[in-house]
Amino acid sequence: MKTVNIDLGKRSYPIYIGSHLLDKSALVNKHLHSNQVMVVTNETIAPLYLARVMDALKAPVTETVILPDGEIYKNMQSVNRIFDALMDLRFSRNATLIALGGGVIGDTVGFAAACYQRGISFIQIPTTLLAQVDSSVGGKTGVNHPKGKNMIGAFYQPQCVIADTQVLATLDDRQFRAGIAEVVKYGLIRDADFFCWVEKNMETLLARDDDALAFAIERSCINKADVVAEDERESGLRAILNFGHTFGHAIETGTGYGEYLHGEAVAIGMCQAADLSMRLGWLQPEEVERIEKLISRAGLPASPPESLDSDRFLELMAVDKKNIDGKLRLILLEAIGHAALPQPVPIEHLQATLSEYGR
Amino acid sequence: MKTVNIDLGKRSYPIYIGSHLLDKSALVNKHLHSNQVMVVTNETIAPLYLARVMDALKAPVTETVILPDGEIYKNMQSVNRIFDALMDLRFSRNATLIALGGGVIGDTVGFAAACYQRGISFIQIPTTLLAQVDSSVGGKTGVNHPKGKNMIGAFYQPQCVIADTQVLATLDDRQFRAGIAEVVKYGLIRDADFFCWVEKNMETLLARDDDALAFAIERSCINKADVVAEDERESGLRAILNFGHTFGHAIETGTGYGEYLHGEAVAIGMCQAADLSMRLGWLQPEEVERIEKLISRAGLPASPPESLDSDRFLELMAVDKKNIDGKLRLILLEAIGHAALPQPVPIEHLQATLSEYGR
DSSP, X not given: XXXXXXXXXXGOEEEEEESSOTTOHHHHHTTOOSSEEEEEEETTTIIIIIHHHHHXXXXXXXXXXXXXXXXXXXXXXXXXXXXXXXXXXTOOTTOEEEEEESHHHHHHHHHHHHHBTTOOEEEEEEOSHHIIIIXXXXXXXXXXXXXEEEEEEEEOOOSOEEEEGGGGGGSOHHHHHHHHHHHHHHHHHHOHHHHHHHHHHHHHHHTTOHHHHHHHHHHHHHHHHHHHHHOTTOSSGGGGGGTTHHHHHHHHHHTOTTSSOHHHHHHHHHHXXXXXXXXXXXXXXXXXXXXXXXXXXXXXXXXXOTTSOHHHHHHHHHTSTTOBTTBOEEOOXXXXXXXXXXXXXXXXXXXXXXXXXXX | OEEEEEOOGXXXXXXXXXXXXXXXXXXXXXXXXXXXXXEEEETTTIIIIIHHHHHHOOOSEEEEEEEOOSGGGOSHHHHHHHHHHHHHTTOOTTOEEEEEESHHHHXXXXXXHHHBTTOOEEEEEEOSHHIIIIIXXXXXXXXXXXXXXXXXXXXXXXXXXXXEGGGGGGSOHHHHHHHHHHHHHHHHHHOHHHHHHHHHHHHHHHTTOHHXXXXXXXXXXXXXXXXXXXXTTOSSGGGGGGTTHHHHHHHHHHTOTTSSXXXXXXXXXXXXXHHHHHHTTSSOHHHHHHHXXXXXXXXXXXXXXXXXXXXXXXXXXXXXXXXXXXXXXXXXXXXXXXXXXXXXXXXXXXXXXXXXXXX
């Protein structure tokens, strides 16, 4: 088992990475602070892993909430269902919520934990590659508003993250590939060596080789941990983690949550952001090609749907939360392995990129 | 103008106390970080003070949300109305919310600010005595759940608090007296001299003498600031601020939010907590009488409604969030001016107090 520590002073916590961690009773139990535990999962994950997690728990008052599966359920209604269950059981401030599932479950449960009685403990047990390398790490929690993704939420850190590589064996192929998008992202924004490693090992990763997965998850988490430790509440550096996300969020919102997986939308967004970086003279055309090629080798989409034209894209990007006072700022690449802090982007270059991809 | 500083490191902020501060344009404008400002108030306050606040603001993009008035609107629906308005206007992370109203508005707006885009700035302009001495200070924000008061919320600090004593002139008598309950509380829990001052000056306070009010608000805020600075997230000392509140919340929940004002319920709760302190041998009978007498002189109720019997009280108190693992802990007085940290209370003493007041 590997352990990556997120260094946030009093709010520091470990990420455990390895095979068959779900059954390790000692791991989860040492992070509980009372006998009141509620496991929240979804209808897809419950039959696969819920019983194993419940068996590992030693808390006598253990309850479950099973939400429907899907990004469309990442909303205030799901948060309210968790509040209702906690209130029905009269769970106290010392209770712990366990999020067993992908990013939707992790973000929703984390936000419920942040708000119930102004904050109770929670533990992340991410069951998708995307959640293991990204959404379960760093304390961003929240839900979607009908008019914008992740608009309602809190910065709130878990007690620990348990990333079991073995659960990825049952992950469907599309979900798995969506996770690869975020792995590629870490290479692009701050780790050129890792980008090269992913280029060399893409087929091994796609074959879900245990060692390759553990390495990719650890390296991704170390990169994320470094950034989050430096800027917990996204006042500066942390913004680079949103590389490709402003385009990606526009795609997700514009097509209705659920058509594109988050990682798929980010994969497209990273290609668009790379293209834009080239138009500003930062990236070479061959670097953009190299990025697009790796995205395609992962079986991920590299261009947006035809239904979203430039005007609609601009409208959708304007409400993205990376903006200050209406000026559009984007994270771009100076080179593979080097992202710059958010930059105000000349509208003509942005339109050129959107037109290029709107063919 | 008096200024009391809340010392919380990076999250420190000032409380301005004085007459005619609403019109002081310089005061509010120096705490804005962008040109996007939304003032949230209620139907009672809007016709009285909204125009004056709007006139004082120099931000060009200033919008308003006017909620219905009353504790029953301190809920997620009101928070969602604020989210919808912010999303409709595409307000960014640098926007500021201004809470113009009593505790309900302050708590609701503060929680919306804590969650919108994971946290935007907000400013408190409390218009009731209770909000000026208590709810606007200290960063507790949140709303009620149908099954419990203040169960959903966040610790989130404002940029500043502007307490204008002049707005108290239009406050209805019942609301004003409810605020006196919290003033009395500060004397009881940690400031015996202030308790004596309130005993001597009750009539002057009830006549809403400007100097007496400013003194009482300042002294209350200093007491609260000391406690909050030492324990921002209520892991220890801060619990003493809840003196009388476990009983009080039970009264509010048991009668349906709205029948009793918060301060009225707390006034009753403080009498019950004083009685219980006496049963444990901590307070003398004459001290309990002195407390009940001062509460009565303020025109506040000193005993609960007949509709709530002991059993119902116990049931309601069990879900209060000051409990750990089901054991009821209460804040009690060792003497007038000295509260103790939460204590597990023998059930027979609690039942004796409930019976005493259930006559």
